Amino acid sequence: MAVISGDEYKQRIDRLQSDVWITGKKIEGPISRHPAFKGAIQSQSELYDLQKTPDYCDVFIHTDESGRSFGTSYLIPKSLTDLAKKRKMVQMRARYTGGLMGRSPDYMNTVLAAFRSSVHILEGEENCFPENIVKLYERATELDLSFTHTFINPQNNRSLLAFIDDDQPNARVIDRTDEGIVVHGAKLLATQGGMTDEIIVFSPPGVVDQSQAFAFSIPSDTKGLTFVCRKSFTGNGSGFDSPLSTRFDEMDSLVMFDHVVVPWERVFYYDNNKVANDFFTASSFAPFTLHQIVSRQVVKTEFVLGIARMIVDSINISEYEHVQTKMTEIIKGLECARALLIQSEVEAEKDERGVVIPGCGPLYVAVNLFQDTYPRFAEIIQILGASGMVCLPDEGQFDSPIGEDLSRYMKGCDIGGKERVQLFNLAADLCMSQFGSRQTLYERFFFGDPVRLSKTIYQAYNFDGYKTFAKSFLERE
Ligand SMILES: Cc1cc2nc3c(=O)[nH]c(=O)nc-3n(C[C@H](O)[C@H](O)[C@H](O)COP(=O)(O)OP(=O)(O)OC[C@H]3O[C@@H](n4cnc5c(N)ncnc54)[C@H](O)[C@@H]3O)c2cc1C
Structure with a gap:
């Protein structure tokens, strides 16, 4: 098997x-x-x-x-x-x-x-x-x-x-x-x-x-x-x-x-x-587990970005500058996570036993970044969706005698009423339901307290080369 x-x-x-x-x-x-x-x-x-x-x-x-x-x-x-x-x-x-x-x-x-x-x-x-x-x-x-x-x-x-x-x-x-x-x-x-x-x-x-x-x-x-x-x-x-x-x-x-x-x-x-x-400190637990985590988080960010863009289009708010800035925040999160994931593979090294271990530095940074960016993504979706995130008649109402009216009054710019409600249900479930709030808490904490994780990154970071670099400026004639 x-x-x-x-x-x-x-x-x-x-x-x-x-x-x-x-x-x-x-x-x-x-x-x-x-x-x-x-x-x-x-x-x-x-x-x-x-x-x-x-x-x-x-x-x-x-x-x-x-x-x-x-x-x-x-x-x-x-x-x-x-x-x-x-x-x-x-x-x-x-x-x-x-x-x-x-x-x-x-x-x-x-x-x-x-x-x-x-x-x-x-x-x-x-x-x-x-x-x-x-x-x-x-x-x-x-x-x-x-x-x-x-x-x-x-x-x-x-x-x-x-x-x-x-x-x-x-x-x-x-x-x-x-x-x-x-x-x-x-x-x-x-x-x-x-x-x-x-x-x-x-x-x-x-x-x-x-x-x-x-x-x-x-x-x-x-x-x-x-x-x-x-x-x-x-x-x-x-x-x-x-x-x-x-x-x-x-x-x-x-x-x-x-x-x-x-x-x-x-x-x-x-x-x-x-x-x-x-x-835990000396094993390949962190690099391998983080490589799995960041691979998943890249996909989750793609999912969030797709939902956010559909909301923007469904109520036609793309022309507003702050909307574009907020969408760009998600894009930046996605591109950074992707780049850090690939960088971890670029920095991968073979150990004495022939195991290829991804570079841990970029992965720690990626997961620690996501602890901040994911809650912000959830907030951005709420801000973009506004009242649409709560004004969500349940499915049964669309199948009732008022269903036709509902479909007309709930319609979006590029989609019908029922489809718009379905989209906003997806968004609300992602970032406002108990399930959605747990998702936010999960990404914040499941790999450890973000505060202590930042401390670990700081303490493990090798600053030597950068100090020498900066010092060389002081030593210039
Ligand atoms: C949805 C979800 C699923 C999870 N799934 C699992 C799982 O399957 N298996 C598992 O083992 N764990 C799981 N975890 C637990 C996760 O590993 C912990 O949440 C994480 O390590 C933080 O520990 P804590 O929740 O006990 O927070 P605490 O350590 O109790 O922290 C509470 C607050 O106090 C602060 N604090 C506490 N101690 C310090 C300190 N020394 N220095 C600075 N600040 C401090 C923290 O910053 C935080 O704000 C999950 C967590 C969540 C939220």
Whole structure:
């Protein structure tokens, strides 16, 4: 089995019967039929089906030197061609969702590939099992497994001295037994929790407490593991009224661990905060994951730009200078993200193991920029759409006796009434619905706090050449 179909994905997730709670009830029966998950699981399954489409096989399936075939999303690039193939694969999937599913299968598959290509960091270190990452990677590529992940601790005490507070609810290792480590406590967030075969759990960057310095992967139905969902943002279920939330609400959940036994063969490392930190700073996690993220964000910006331009045309506001300036803000965001993505490939380097790693500098800048520009794009769409963003009769009204009047009064400059409402529904769902607001929050935070990310960029930046350059002016005769 090189890659699975959407149906195979759905059947596997339904069979798990993971412990998922929403509105005070445990989900019983197939999760793919639950109203809060139906749309996202269907979209995710369509993303799996794409890789089965004969025309796209060359993009979605990779065959290595040994003749083994697997999903390109798991590919560890050995050449610039491989890296470009990964970008193309991510962007083909993102085109299907408008870039709105941050956790399309290629996201976590890329993370796992990054882990696999960084196992040398764990070799010979205390309490580390690099071979378990290798085995998981082999199994995942074989079975085309799906993953969610969680690393952030509950938002309980974020002060700099929080590590001396021993009353924190953070998941930690409370026992080490013959069977494995025993984990108890909670992790703040897993997007798509309960929608995947497995969950990868690891400590947050800068972990100080040894008992919280771990990484492992377990099946979503592991005993003692519970996913507690937020409220559903799926809208009213109509593809006309809520075109995006109906399809792409990925769900976020708190993850609770009640004395969860993680078998030794599932542990990557434990009780080692030095390795826990090194695994993120020195591994290929950031460059590979960011390359996936920015590839998707480019497509999302294209989607936003298309919607913005359609709004401009539908009410004929193109002649106004501030409208042009705002549209140009989106264009600048798009062209910068595209250029930074390609620059990361231009700066890619082969490591000692022959893995081609994209340049991290441009990618960090791209993701940190997007944390500011995406919320601004959402604001620009609101400003351009104005009252049109709320004056949106539902689909049923167009099919009622007043439908004809409605079509006349709601018509745009270049489109009919129903089509204009459909367009503005799309825009409102993108940037004003609960789903849309979550999208904005997602792009702001999912890869880390923008403030601390800027700090990381600053601290890691090599200023030497620029200082020497500037100094040479001072030294001129
Ligand atoms: C929609 C969404 C989906 C997500 N999905 C996942 C997921 O699937 N898996 C996962 O593990 N995580 C996920 N995350 C979590 C994401 O990684 C965090 O939101 C991010 O790392 C920021 O952490 P926090 O939310 O706990 O914010 P906090 O750290 O609590 O920050 C809150 C505020 O305090 C400020 N602050 C806190 N500490 C400092 C400091 N040291 N210095 C300066 N300012 C500080 C921040 O700037 C911010 O304004 C998701 C987040 C969102 C919003």
